[in-house]
Amino acid sequence: MSNLPRLSGALRAFTNPYATESVRNQEDLSIKRKLVAKKTTDGLTWENLTSILHKEAEASENEIKSSLKKLCHCARDIVGQDASLEMVESAAAFMFDVFKCVSVVGNNETTKLRNIFGPFPASAATKACHIVGKRTEGGNKPAYGCQVTVQMMKLMRKEEKRFDKKTGATSSDNDEGLGFFNPVQMRNQREAALKMASHTPLFSSTSKYPNREKYPNVYDQMEEARQSSAFVGGTKLLLPDDFQRNNNKVYEEVNIPHTEAVAPGVGEHRVPISHLDEIGQLAFKGTKALNRIQSVVFDAAYKTNENLLICAPTGAGIKATNRVQQLNDMNTVCYEKVLAQVKKGYQTMVFVHARNDTVRTASVLRDMAKNNGDSGWFLADQSPQYGEAEKNIGKSRNKQLRELFLDGFGIHHAGMLRQDRNLVEKYFAQGLMKCLVCTATLAWGVNLPAHAVIIKGTQIYDAKKGSFVDLGILDVMQIFGRAGRPQYDKFGHGTIITAHDKLSHYLSLMTRQNPIESQFINSLVDNLNAEIALGTVTNVEEAVKWLSYTYLYVRMRCNPLAYGINYKNVEVREDEMEELESLLHDTCVMQVPGGVENTYGKVNILLQTYVSRQIVDSFSLVSDQGYVAQVTWYIMLRWDLPLRSVLTSFLH
Helix, strand or coil, rough: CCCCCCCCCHHCCCCCCCCHHHHHHHHHHHHHHHHHHHHHHHCHHHHHHHHHHHHHHHHHEEEEEEEHHHHHEEEEEEHHCCCCCCHHHHHHHHHHHHHHCHHHHHHHHHHHHHHHCCCCCCCHHHHHHHHCCCCHCCCCCCCCHHHHHHHHHHHHHHHHHHHHHHHHCHHHCCCCCCCCCCCHHHHHHHHHHHHHHCCCCCCCCCCCCCCCCCCCCCCCHHHHHHHCCCCCCCCCCCCCCCEEEEECCCCCEEEEECCCCCCCCCCCCCHHHHCCCHHHHHHHHCCCCCHHHHCCCCHHHCCCCCCCCCCCCCEEEECCCCHHHHHHHHCCCCHHHHHHHHHCCCEEEECCCCCCCHHHHHHHHHHHHHHHHHHHHHHCCCCHHHHHHHHHHCCCCCHHHHHCCCCCCCCEEECCCCHHHHHHHHHHHHHCCCCEEEEEEEHHCCCEECCEEECCCCEECCCCCEEEEECCHHHHHHHHCCEEEEEECCCCEEEEEEEEHHHHHHHHHCCCCCCCCCCCHHHHHHHHHHHHHHCCCCHHHHHHHHHHCHHHHHHHHHHHHHCCCCCCCCCCCHHHHHHHHHHHHHHCCCCCHHHHHHHHHHHHHHHHHHHCCCCCCCCCHHHHHHHHHHHHHHHHHHHHHCCHHHHHHCCC
């Protein structure tokens, strides 16, 4: 059984098709509530409760029986009329434990009951509280709850004495360990601790920072450089020796060639397809063995339920600042790159970020090819296969698709008819289209690779923010993942065309390891409601435990600032460099990785200066320091973080 692959959620749903799901959920929920109720009552069971009341309560036998019977009726009203007797008695004992020291049902008591039983009738809880807090005749004798509490404490004390006799210890020796304390001694200890804390420096020059976690099969030269004793924070690493840079009036191009050598010892032993089960062999039909990456993650992905994170990173920067001129220059650069790949015999995919931009870009590229006399490079070879494709495309109702196909271009986006998209995917895979202009939906949803991939522009519209934002690095990697045809190419060619001020940003992101942050927080409410409806989560404690299983919880602990308030409004200015350098050397005690050139370095310096109560001269730094102090205070309150943890987070 250990060699079988794990079942997906859909397959698990059919492992017992004859069982009624609602019945199972109700049974599981009842068992779970009973166990939680037993655990929460701290040893007060129904048998202990009845025994103590009959022995110690200063009331008649009939009155005790009547009160216990009424308490069971209230418990049945809360847990349900169809609950078993054991469930009702456990609930009654739990309610007695909740109401034993109160006279009314307050917020705390309501929360405890709701966490265990869910929504419940308030009248039943009020009646149960009245029964537990009921005083015996005359009104001078203590309530049932107080009597039971006293008797339980006596029983605990008897157990302690019995344990002392066995171990040979005395009660005075164990007072400290059993929770008994001397108020005077406790006050003196507290005053001594406060006095010591007042003289302890907030920051220590010998502070220790947690080691950065090292993940398997991750190759990052930047991370390796950090481990070197010669590494200096804030310095820049050079690109590979064989990279090429082309700088002209229109754009600046940085070309990073593919790497021939592979990491030694990684994926050397390929997993044969014959070693997979029938389902796996069917999925990889026509393939002899898994590739290197698949072979490395095979055991974890196919035989365990462990989470996996697999990514593989593979530009030109337009200098114009005018929006219209920038678009024209992007089209020019895009055409040059497409033509260069087509002349080498490769197909090219151009990714844009709007549906109407697919037609616009494809038309511009076609017109440029005709005007420059290069249209012949884009035409497909005449063959019976091409004649059939031309006939089928001619039947399409998409006018732009019919016109562009005749010149060797194609378009693809989610707004097209399904049959038109199928035709485009089919004929591009057959090589009848040299250039396909599409949106990112093709990168995420369809396995249609090409040798060369071009991303034209990195500004996408975010409807939630109502403005344009930068294309995320995950989308860039996913699109670049289309570059390179399996079984045909040894490498793929990816080009990103962006504004000149974003060139260094995307270069640094694509040439080093990047943390993958969770997006689960955007749909956390919907998923939590689903778990509550299924009965998986019935109280706050279970909700917190359920959340601890998610990747969101893992990343929140590693990088809490990414999920709270950040410092995006803080900018590094040239006129502040000299004063920041002075503050760094004269004021800062803790390390400041990144130096003064980066936002997180500047924030770190301003925080240490604020805590040290040093004077800042520049007006802009005074304003930024006030903003940073206010935001940091909010972060500490929201995440319950000490100031040392906030500063340490800037070291990663």
